Amino acid sequence: MNYEPLYSDTAKRMRSSEIRELLELSQRPDVISFAGGLPNPDSFPIDDVRRILNKVLDEQGSRALQYGPTEGIKEFREVIAEFVSKDGIDASTENVLITSGSQQALDIISKIFLDKGDVIIVGLPTYLGGINSFLAYQASLEGVPVDENGMNVDMLVEKIEELRKKGKRIKMIYTIPTFQNPAGVEMSEERRKRLVEISEEYEIPVLEDDPYGKLRFEGEPLKPIKAFDDNGNTIYMATFSKILSPGIRLAYVVASKELIRKMVIAKQSMDLCTSTLTQLLGYHYIKEGYVDKQLPKIIDMYRKKRDLMLAAMEKYFPRECKWTKPRGGMFIWVECPEEVSTVEMFDEAVKNKVAYIQGRAFYVNGGGQNTMRLNFTNAQDEQIEEGIRRLGEVIRKRVK
Ligand SMILES: Cc1ncc(COP(=O)(O)O)c(C=O)c1O
CATH class of the missing domain: 3.90.1150.10 (Aspartate Aminotransferase, domain 1)
Structure with missing residues (x-):
């Protein structure tokens, strides 16, 4: 054939x-x-994972091996809401969606936002997996330079103005503000705050991808962009891939309730739900202090x-x-x-x-x-x- x-x-x-x-x-x-x-x-x-999995299988084996809700199991979403609140993000259970890796979150977000020719603004350089997700939905990608303090927000404004003049529909600003992939740089607090203002002023959501924020070797922690945003314009995502293991495929999105509901519908047709077993693993990993x-x-x-x-x-x-x-x-x-x-x-x-x-x-x-x-x-x-x-x-x- x-x-x-x-x-x-x-x-x-x-x-x-x-x-x-x-x-x-x-x-x-x-x-x-x-x-x-x-x-x-x-x-x-590995030993901690074995210990947690044994406990999960002993105590709730049938549940762990069953389908779960598309948005994620309740206690895990609750724990994630608590976990991100330590970084200054105001979230409740309904603001959390569990995904099978943050790559899936990128796919879901692309699916619900992008039509052919819609613009996504990304850093120059930026994460290739993000680029590929957006391109799969026929987005048009526009770049704004990234320097040692992250995405240049003044040039971002120029870019938005230029694109708007050409009649382009800008759907999102994608950024990896902390220890960026690929450049390793951190966006300054000043720029984070300014980005929130820009997002409000121009009504363009920010997609904040944060797989590396917890891997800080030195310096004061910077709050995520979402922590500066009171209006729900920022969609925040993070993953267990770099703080536990990428093989378990576990990540989460924190966003407004309305958006989470929309994302749940999109995820339903992708995989019905994220593995219940690994969610229970993630739950105990955080709840019992293994992550610390x-x-x-x-x-x-x-x-x-x-x-x-x-x-x-x-x-x-x-x-x-x-x-x-x-x-x-x-x-x-x-x-x-x-x-x-x-x-x-x-x-x-x-x-x-x-x-x-x-x-x-x-x-x-x-x-x-x-x-x-x-x-x-x-x-x-x-x-x-x-x-x-x-x-x-x-x-x-x-x-x-
Ligand atoms: C910026 C960024 N986003 C997303 C991902 C995907 O991570 P996950 O393993 O959670 O799908 C990676 C992985 O390297 C990454 O660097």
Whole structure:
């Protein structure tokens, strides 16, 4: 059977993420990879998970293996509302939707908001999984530069004005304000507050994606954008992928009740509900203080890896390169001089047995040819210096 003529327009538009293909190359056992965005498996609390799952199966096995409500089980939504309130977000149970990973939340939000040609404003650079979700619903993506203080809000206003003049319908501003993927930077409190004002002034919702906020190595915690928003214009999402494990596929959205109801309808046709078993796991993980026990261990592990990588970069990267020094999260962003194309350099890097992600994948309007994203959480400590030494050697050859 030739399936080609049968595919939907949506399927025809879909393209395999270039990252996915690059990742395959970088997974060769002899390659030191800074490419994937994977947590370190040593950070998974396997014994705690076993203990919690045994308890859940002993005490409420039938329920754990049954379908649950689409919005998520009640006690877990309650616990999430309490959990986010510690960060200054005012939420009750009805404001919470449990999803199967925050990638599903991105898909649900795209599904309920986007028609062909609708504009989403994103950071330059921004998370590729977000870009792909929006594109699947035929959105038109517009970028606003991100610097060391996050998305440039003055340029955001200019962009909104410019797009409105052209008669464009702007549906959302998508941002990852804390330890951004891919750049590792934090949006300042001033910009967070200004973003809330802009959202109100122009009546454009903000989609705040916060997978890394809890992975802070130093500095005072910054409140999420949603904590500054009294009008329900911000849709907040976070995930268990980086504070427990990505394999359990558990995340949550906090938004107005009305929006949650709409999202529930969209989710129904995707998977009926998120796994009841993993929701009960997530519930106990938070309720019984496991998250407070595990987070400091993850943070210590990742801080050490970040320090190893930054120290190696100081030693081996040419002076002409610039890079971010993230206070948390999982990524360092590198800007090489203009003449260094990280796209052209990639094969040579893999030959030299080191891999990264080409920065251009995170730019919606082209550009970023001389940039790259380095993940510091997944490699073994002893591989980090050697990997950076190999990468430095490849870059150095191309710097004029
Ligand atoms: C910014 C951002 N959003 C969403 C996701 C998806 O996370 P999840 O595992 O919860 O689907 C990731 C994963 O790396 C991410 O970096």
